Amino acid sequence: MEAAVLRILRSLKEDTHGHWQHANNYRLNDGSRRSRRRNELAEQAGRDHRDRAQRLYDAYDGSRNVRDVLAELRSCCDHANHWASKFRNWGGHDNGYAEYIHHEAAKLYSGAVASLEGINLAPDVNGIPATTEYVRIFGCNGQQDGEMQRSLEITEGYEAGVELSGELSAKVWAKAQAAGDVLTAKVEASGGFEIAGHIRGANSYKHHRAMKTTINIKINFSKPTYWYQLRTTVPMDNTSPIMLFGGWFMSHYPLETPRGAAGQVAAAAAMLAASPSGVRAPQQVTHGHGGGNGERVFTLAAGDNPYAICEREFGDGMLYLQMEYNGRRLTEQSARNLPDGARLVYRGGAAAGGGGGARGGGAPAASSRTVVRAPAAALVAGGGGRGRVFTLAAGDNPYAICEREFGDGMLYLHMEYNGRRLTEQSARNLPDGAHLVYPG
Incomplete structure (x- = not known):
């Protein structure tokens, strides 16, 4: 044509x-x-x-x-x-x-x-590239207790103004697959190897009209968990664009924000500090005092919020999710609706090393997602046939290494120690001098 x-x-x-x-x-x-x-x-x-x-x-x-x-x-x-x-x-x-x-x-x-x-104006794909994106269908910030099964309703198939069959169907699906491959390559090039693998696995589409279906996911509330679905738009000649709904996958960090704790903290701060009239500075200081069993008790001042309290007192605003009000652990929703004067109880442990915080209270241990400690000695890195090899210095950790070397601390999950891929648990228990291999 x-x-x-x-x-x-x-x-x-x-x-x-x-x-x-x-x-x-x-x-x-x-x-x-x-x-x-x-x-x-x-x-x-x-x-x-x-x-x-x-x-x-x-x-x-x-x-x-x-x-x-x-x-x-x-x-x-x-x-x-x-x-x-x-x-x-x-x-x-x-x-x-x-x-x-x-x-x-x-x-x-x-x-x-x-x-x-007089030309046959039948619907056809055109020269404009298709685009694939991931859309969040569920999110949980973690740092809470418990697990649960949850059902999510998603869409499968395609939305189109024409029937897709024969050669036209093959063209549309080929273009959608190519768009997914482009997204995979972009994510992989930025260092997101794990997410790129998830996208590659989700880059498939059902050959039927769009319909709702239910999937069951298992949620561990102690860890950040975000679920996404691929959606691809294919531009067309002589008809409206076609939308295809692909597979789904899980990530331990929100893909719309920068990786690591910094992006999650910024998002949480904005969420908690916001009110119908915008961000408010505390009108008075929230008071805290020690309680039994190492707990800290805070009386919420007008205009203050749990995130800001934990940021000031412990240096990690996300620890508000370990606070309790009236015997119940705070959630994102309940933290927004606390009355002035609310009595908030924090039951966190002492910091590694047992030192007291600058404000006199025991600061909580660093989050296992960031494991941030200043290295006591220089890190030694070298090349190798298997990739890059790092010798762990005293006081350093795999997350910090990957953050410095690659700009993405979460890549520590691709490192190996003694031939085994690191996990969150094993990364905490590495001896000084451990040889860590990052494949490359």
């Missing part, structure tokens, strides 16, 4: 150029005073339609919808008929040739419209 459209537009371009050239020859070669104005008006009319046809031809690259081209041709035809009528009404020797040029151009546009309408 693309070749047929170009052939029609090329013919229009050549014919309008011929009309302009004819009028321009008269303008240049007919030296009579009586015909000067007549030939100038005709040349202007011819140049107008020559340029319009040229723009139509240049703009069509195979990715444009043919119906859009038809609309532009009809607009050009209306324009030519309008000016042909104007010059006819003005009459006289000077206006007759320009009327003829506009009239002939209208006939050319009309002929191009008829030719295009």
Whole structure:
């Protein structure tokens, strides 16, 4: 179809150029005073339609919808008929040739419209690339107790204004797969090897109309858990774009925000500090005091919030999820609706090393997701046939190594120690001097 459209537009371009050239020859070669104005008006009319046809031809690259081209041709035809009528009404020797040029151009546009309408305008994929994205269908920040099974309703299949079958179906699915591969490559290039693998596995689509289905997921509330589904949009000619709903996967960090604790903390801070009137500074200081069994008790001041308290007292705002109010652990929802004067109890443990915090209370241990400690000695790194090899210095940790070396601390889960891939648990118990291999 693309070749047929170009052939029609090329013919229009050549014919309008011929009309302009004819009028321009008269303008240049007919030296009579009586015909000067007549030939100038005709040349202007011819140049107008020559340029319009040229723009139509240049703009069509195979990715444009043919119906859009038809609309532009009809607009050009209306324009030519309008000016042909104007010059006819003005009459006289000077206006007759320009009327003829506009009239002939209208006939050319009309002929191009008829030719295009004769082409089979069946729906087809076009030259615009498809796009794949991941859409969150569930999220949990972690740092709470318990596990549960949860049912989620998702969409499978495709949404389209036409039936997908045969060659058209194969084209659409091939384009969707290619878009998913592009997304996978981008994520992999940024160092997100694990997520890239998940996307690759989810890059598949059911061959039926969109329908709701239920999936069951297991949620461990002690860890951040986010579930995503792939969705791909395929642009089409002669019909609306097609939306395909792909597979789903789980991530331990939100993909819309930067990886690691910093992005999660920033998101939580914005969520907790926000109120209908915007962010408020505390109107007075929240008071805290020690309780039994190492607990800390805080009385919530007007305008303050649990996240801000934990950020000030312990250096980690996310620890608000370990606070209790009226005997119940705080959640994102309940933390937003606390009354002024609420009595909040924090039951965290002491910091590693047993030192007291700057404010006199025992600071909680660092989150296992960040494991941030300043290295007591320099890290030794070297190359190897298996990848990069790191010798763990006293006080350092795999997360910090990957954050410094690769810009993504979560890549420590790709490291190996004694031939085994690190886990959250094993990463905490590595001896100083351990040889860690990062495959590369």
